Amino acid sequence: MKNIKIKKEEQTENGWNFLVEVGDNEDKIEYSVTLDKEYYQKLTDGKHTPAELVEKSFEFLLARELKESILREFNLRVISNYFPEYEDEIIK
Numbered sequence: 545m546k547n548i549k550i551k552k553e554e555q556t557e558n559g560w561n562f563l564v565e566v567g568d569n570e571d572k573i574e575y576s577v578t579l580d581k582e583y584y585q586k587l588t589d590g591k592h593t594p595a596e597l598v599e600k601s602f603e604f605l606l607a608r609e610l611k612e613s614i615l616r617e618f619n620l621r622v623i624s625n626y627f628p629e630y631e632d633e634i635i636k
Contacts, residue, residue, distance in 0.1 A: 548602045550595045559584065560594045564602060566611045575602075576617040583621050587634050597634070604633060 552563035559580040
């Protein structure tokens with residue numbers, strides 16, 4: 545599994561903004577990810593931190609595609625547009 549690092553977490557009125565780094569050494573890619581509060585509650589029921597949800601979401605994505613194929617900026621909500629099984633997998 546690729547190295548996944550939450551470099552920055554910022555809480556906003558509607559949720560969170562994250563700066564996520566994936567890869568090692570010179571092979572790193574940064575992603576700007578947003579997470580809405582309501583979507584966070586839907587997926588975790590508050591049982592995990594927002595950062596844990598983002599990390600698990602990247603693990604999910606990296607199991608299915610190369611890090612170079614992941615959008616550089618996205619809301620976590622869009623993952624299910626590309627992978628319909630995402631929400632069910634994450635809720636488990």
